[in-house]
Amino acid sequence: MKFGSIDWFYKLNEMVSFPAKFAFYYNKRDNVIQVSKVNSKAMVENIRYRDIEPSPLHFHPKETALIKVIEISSDKEYHDEIVQLQEIWRTKFAG
Incomplete structure (x- = not known):
């Protein structure tokens, strides 16, 4: 399915x-942007x-930021x- x-x-x-709420990551090894849904009731600025x-254990190799x-x-x-993160990081989206 096309992004x-x-x-x-x-x-x-x-x-x-x-x-x-979402956490966005850059995976350097695969040169992709990855996303995880954050299941916290805290406000974004208070998430641990x-x-x-x-x-x-999720999907992140060691080369993930x-x-x-x-x-x-x-x-x-x-x-x-x-789309904005793909342009900034010159990468693609990993599903």
């Missing part, structure tokens, strides 16, 4: 209810690092954030 397609948006909305740190944690209010905002 940004109608099917992609449909699947995204099946998996995520907005607003939601241990709740979002890159972990091999946390870019940002933000709350996103819509599927379009989520898409636009990924």
Whole structure:
């Protein structure tokens, strides 16, 4: 399924209810942006690092860095954030 397609948006909305908090990571080894949904009731600025740190138990190799944690209010905002990060990091999105 192509990133940004109608099917992609449909699947995204099946998996995520907005607003939601997300942690964005840069995976240097694969040169991709990865995203995890943050399941914390804390405000973004109060989320503990241990709740979002890159972990091999999830999908992060050692060459992964946390870019940002933000709350996103819509599927379009989520898409636009990924597009912006792809441009900044000159990379692609990993699903």
